Amino acid sequence: MSRLTLALDVMGGDIGPRITIPASLKALEYDPMLSLLLFGDSQQITPFLSNIPKALAERLTICHTSHQIENNQGLTYALRHSKGTSMRLAIEAVQKGMAQGCVSAGNTAALMGLSKVILQPLKGIQRPALLALLPTIEGKYSVMLDLGANIDCDAENLYQFALMGSIFAENQLNLVYPRIALLNIGEEEIKGHQAIRFAAEMLEKDTALNYVGFIEGNYLLNGKVDVIVSDGFTGNIALKTLEGAAKNVIALLKGKSRHHLLKPLLSWLMSKLFSESYQRLKSINPDQYNGASLIGLTSVVVKSHGGANEQAFSNAIKDAALQVRQQIPQKILAGLEKY
Structure with a gap:
């Protein structure tokens, strides 16, 4: 397996860090070549990282954010007020090359909208799909x-x-x-x-x-x-x-x-x-089977169920890592050119 880094919106979902942080640790234990950027409120994140092995801690980076996009917010409102949120910053980390993929259990419409604007659809694709x-x-x-x-x-x-x-x-x-x-x-x-x-x-x-x-x-x-x-x-x-x-x-x-x-x-x-x-x-x-891919984008973005438990969110992280390693966006772009 090759080394890679994923950006996680750990504030997304119905429960947030109580699920996403333990799930992140499970994913790191499973994949020794994986590193994670955790975007969210550091005060809510750090209690779940006490007494973890040094080998895992070295592959985790907390990226503090003071805001998040709520599940009940409409698309227009969410996009207008997305600056500084855990979801937006996680996506921007992929855009800037800090990470190769993003995982979120947050607002589906906002994740799709922000991903389209920040990461852009593949050339020729009108609408990415879930x-x-x-x-x-x-x-x-x-x-x-x-x-x-x-x-x-x-x-x-x-x-x-x-x-x-x-x-x-x-x-x-x-x-x-x-x-x-x-x-x-x-x-x-x-x-x-x-x-x-x-x-x-x-x-x-x-x-x-x-x-x-x-x-x-x-x-x-x-x-x-x-x-x-x-x-x-x-x-x-x-x-x-x-x-x-x-x-x-x-x-x-x-x-x-x-x-x-x-x-x-x-x-x-x-x-x-x-x-x-x-x-x-x-x-x-x-x-x-938790985790759906926002297909048709230039980078890997995986949407987890909002009500996912630890194992389910961990599986979504694993799926994103697999897609990055398999270069799915690049293969889709190459495949589009054939048709």
Whole structure:
């Protein structure tokens, strides 16, 4: 592994330093070649760094900030009042070359807006998108975007999302000619709003991309396609629905339900009908899939869930480090030039 430095907005998220600092230490323990710049209120940060090993302390730098962007602030207000905030300074550290990537669990719209202004989209990209990996029932992954960065998208935006998603899947999942689908309310060509239908026409004409048609929400986790494309409004709802359903089912199977009659009945049925899949489902840890990438930017930016726990935020840091080492932005730019 190569040495690298990441800039963290440790004030972002629902809980802030109580989660992000222990998570940072976990990431440093996992990756001995990683260094972190911690942007946030030093008075809130330092209590969590007492008595840590010297080897870890040497790879941590506290960058004091007195302000932060709140999750409930609108985009315009957040951008206008972003000067001196932990999120903005973390992004600016990447711009200045102090770090090679940024991680935040803060306001998604503000993170996207600031990243676009400060780091800039890749040449030719109209709108960067929020991308994540979805686990499939086959034990593999699918790429899904956009997951909330762009609420309203036209056909050209969706086409570019498909292009970026395909390049990302080729590099992150080692796929050749990844299968691309547009998330829609039906598989028929006449279904969906105009932008989706026009995007489908554009993708069908591009023989360099492996477009296979529309996909419905009930097939998102079955591995039918490798890249799932949607606007940010639809994608965000779909993702959160999947996450909520998965966590509830897993909690039920692991004995956390108060419904004493339903739990043993469902567990018995699952174990008898789907023995192999049942054991795999019980072993799933949803925190493993925390972290979405702001794809289409000149540098790596990873958005963690606001409610992420220590392990989940630590995984987001690991994901950002991996993308930096794999040079994902550079590969996307090179890939764009091919199409």
